[in-house]
Amino acid sequence: MPLTQADFNAVLLSLQLASLTTVLLLLIGTPIAWWLAQTNSWLKQPLGAIVALPLVLPPTVIGFYLLVSMGPHGYIGQLTQSLGLGTLTFTFTGLVIGSVFYSLPFVVQPLQNAFEAIGRAPLEAAATLRANPWDAFCTVVLPLAKPGFMTAAILGFAHTVGEFGVVLMIGGNIPGKTQVASVQIYNHVETLEYAQAHWLAGGMLAFSFIVLLALYSSRRRGRQGWQ
Amino acid sequence: MTNPVPHSCLALFAGLALSASALAGQVQVAVAANFTAPIQAIAPAFAKATGHTLVAAFGATGQLYAQIEHGAPFEVFLAADASTPAKLESAGLGVAGSRFTYAIGRLVLWSARADYLDGSAAVLKANQFQHLAIANPKAAPYGLAASQVLAKLGLSAALQSKLVEGQSITQTLQFVSTGNAELGFVALSQVYQGGRLSRGSAWVVPDDLHGPIKQDALLLKKGEHNPAASALIEYLQGPQAAAIIQSFGYQL
Secondary structure (H helix, E strand, C coil): CCCHHHHHHHHHHHHHHHHHHHHHHHHHHHHHHHCCCCCCCCHHHHHHHHHHHHHCCHHHHHHHHHHHHHHCCHHHHHHHHHCCCCCCEEEEHHHHHHHHHHHHHHHHHHHHHHHHHHCCHHHHHHHHHCHHHHHHHHHHHHHHHHHHHHHHHHHHHHHHHCCCCHHHHHHHCCCCCCCCCCHHHHHHHHCCCCCCCCCHHHHHHHHHHHHHHHHHHHHHHHHHHHH | CCCCCCCCCCCCCCCCCCCCCCCCHHHHHHHHEHHHHHHHHHHHHHHHHCCCCEEEEEEEEEHHHHHHCCCCCCCEEEECHHHHHHHHHCCCCCCCCCEEEEEECEEEECCCCCCCCCCCCCHHHCCCCCCEEEEEEECCCHHHHHHHHHHHHCCCHHHHHHEEECCHHHHHHHHHHHCCCEEEEEHHHHEEEECCCCCCCEEECCHCCCCEEEEEEEEEHHHCCCCHHHHHHHHCHHHHHHHHHHHHEEEE
């Protein structure tokens, strides 16, 4: 196999980035999805649209805004500099922030759908049994929404592994820090190292197929379980 | 900076000289990223002189090579090095004997801040910065030249952890001009216009610190029978083009 140490490091980095992003997105996305599922506020539609933006925006738009705003003259850059963190472009932390924006709808939307599908009845039933809202959420909503959490985690993870444009624009191609698998494939194609590009690209293809197959299989089992 | 989005292939329509008779043709040109500004200046002059229209697509030389190898419809190739056009010529994708050097590139260490560089390598050697941007040395000839300069100055190891790579020289300039990297090695043509630095501060790297950046042009097979392609090849070797090319800091 013609893969180098740099290729393996890139794959490992992609997996680290996707894992961390998924965990963060589940923590951030759950309250957002819960609020979107429950609220009747006029803010529901605007916020829902903002969450969905990365679905339709080219990654270069997100990458460009992050490059400018995280730079030394941008708002985020000035904030991180005043906190003594320096600037976040060309860092792993910067990629995590970019990925959280980029994959947000892939986590929030499945969760929101799951929460909306549960409806109010189980929560009202829990309330009559004197469960406080937090109890009800943990003991009623979370178990019922489990398939939604599975879908959200899998889609968030897979979509982050496939991230390219944002990383390309704010990463700087630094081995071990920002050189992820998708960028490494691009490097190989640009320098005509097609054998290595094939191995990595084929690996991504197989990985993506297996992830989606697992997702659809689990959904099918989930439906059968309900019947 | 004129182009905030790197790697995008911008179609460039030179003044459509509609009045210039039925002879007027069109030529598709693949242009190395460092030559973006000069070709934008050459296009209208070429249209005025010959009546032909020039349509340019920009990218890193390695990237354009891969596209040409896989059947991209380019008729003339303006590379950032000499070896890539030579490879295409010997692979039978170029017209034998049509290759020539249209410009010799100059490498510059550049910062967007006006007072940052003092025309010498002092700031580079002092190593008081966070990020030094270079183009990917494997894909971009100016990136290769930059890595040769660092090696020659004995700074490769010391600066390794501070290097950030752009995929083309355009993206490298973007890293520096947005201030994300304090300084970076770019093509002089990107920051030089009308015989002087257009903004920021710089150190024009002496030629003897890196291999010559001979930029060769090649008439590709697809353009062999297109009069507009032959006209461009001829125009690029003439005095009008030479004056424009030199005004962007290239040597000839």
